[in-house]
Amino acid sequence: MRSGFEDWDFFLTLLSEGGTIGIVPEPLIEYRTAPASANIRSMSGRVDLYGLLIDRHRPLFEAHxxxxxxxxxxxxxxxxxxxxxxxxxxxxxxxxxxxxxxxxxxxxxxxxxxxxxx
Incomplete structure (x- = not known):
């Protein structure tokens, strides 16, 4: 997942191995981005990256x-x-x-x- 969505891949891996994810009500980090950031650039390949996530975590997607x-x-x-x-x-x-x-x-x-x- 070097082209983007690595955080999503990480969370899905946690879930697929029986882990849980919780939402913390207050912000713990400050997130910033810029037009040249990988976060913005990855959106041009969003459909392909999403397809890769589905392929890598198919049982989790099928369950939901x-x-x-x-x-x-x-x-x-x-x-x-x-x-x-x-x-x-x-x-x-x-x-x-x-x-x-x-x-x-x-x-x-x-x-x-x-x-x-x-």
């Missing part, structure tokens, strides 16, 4: 797959609702290509209906 996928879906629903609000407030913006199977069509209908009601 349902909860993780449902949490991601919940975040996607919130992000979609925010995007819909913006689209309704800015009718000059085109709706664009509509996706299917992920709520895209329903979202486009809600936006068009709300725009027409204004």
């Amino acid at each position: 797959m349902r909860d993780a996928l449902l949490a991601l879906e919940s975040r996607a629903i919130l992000a979609s609702a925010r995007a819909e609000e913006l689209m309704v407030r800015h009718p000059e913006e085109p709706i664009g290509d509509i996706s299917y199977g992920d709520g895209g069509m329903a979202s486009a209908v809600r936006i068009a209906s709300a725009r027409a009601a204004r």
